Amino acid sequence: MRHRSAWMLSSLVLVLALAGGFAGWRWWHHRSPYEPEVLKATATLRLVDQATADAAFDGQQLVVPSDGAQVFLGQVRWTPPPQAKPGAMLIIAVLDKRTRTLPGFISTTSNRPDRVGSGSDGVLNAVEQRYPWLQGIGDREVNGGFYSSGDVVIVASVDATPVTYSFVLHPAHPETPPGFAIASAPAAVDDLMVALISVGPDRQIYWAERLLN
Numbered sequence: 511m512r513h514r515s516a517w518m519l520s521s522l523v524l525v526l527a528l529a530g531g532f533a534g535w536r537w538w539h540h541r542s543p544y545e546p547e548v549l550k551a552t553a554t555l556r557l558v559d560q561a562t563a564d565a566a567f568d569g570q571q572l573v574v575p576s577d578g579a580q581v582f583l584g585q586v587r588w589t590p591p592p593q594a595k596p597g598a599m600l601i602i603a604v605l606d607k608r609t610r611t612l613p614g615f616i617s618t619t620s621n622r623p624d625r626v627g628s629g630s631d632g633v634l635n636a637v638e639q640r641y642p643w644l645q646g647i648g649d650r651e652v653n654g655g656f657y658s659s660g661d662v663v664i665v666a667s668v669d670a671t672p673v674t675y676s677f678v679l680h681p682a683h684p685e686t687p688p689g690f691a692i693a694s695a696p697a698a699v700d701d702l703m704v705a706l707i708s709v710g711p712d713r714q715i716y717w718a719e720r721l722l723n
Contacts, residue, residue: 542716549588551586552721553722558581587672596711602675605703612647626666628663634662636713680694702723704723
């Protein structure tokens with residue numbers, strides 16, 4: 511009986527040690543190698559004309575605005591962190607706070623244009639769940655499926671700074687189903703939020719920071 515009790519005690523200690531080890535690994539795995547304050551990130555966003563936006567992209571013609579459309583131009587700048595995990599990325603999201611929608615398309619460039627792009631990413635669903643103030647950046651359920659109608663800026667290297675971005679907001683079409691809606695004109699700069707999100711190499715969410723509005 512004494513041997514059995516000792517065996518059970520040893521097994522319990524082993525289970526607790528494994529559980530503690532897993533919890534420690536999980537904490538370390540989801541812990542960012544740097545806090546957002548280290549980046550000292552700042553964001554700008556302003557309404558401009560087509561020529562100004564094109565000039566910011568070396569004269570490349572961006573999306574041509576239609577009647578009633580608005581052209582926005584902005585930049586996010588940060589100090590590259592002293593240490594970062596290979597494969598980690600940053601996401602820049604512009605969210606219309608009135609409708610919780612994203613721009614339909616974003617043009618972007620940086621000092622390393624091959625390391626930035628625009629599109630959507632499934633990790634935004636988890637970001638939205640963790641940070642309620644970012645509601646609207648994830649997929650929407652439409653007819654039993656999930657759909658993303660808006661764009662964010664995806665930065666594949668933390669040294670690809672500054673990032674310049676531009677987008678056009680068109681007047682909303684009344685017939686557009688809510689699940690397919692995107693940010694629309696007219697909008698003021700104060701209606702739009704700019705957030706910076708840090709994601710690890712294994713798709714773990716490190717943090718999200720509100721940079722503007």
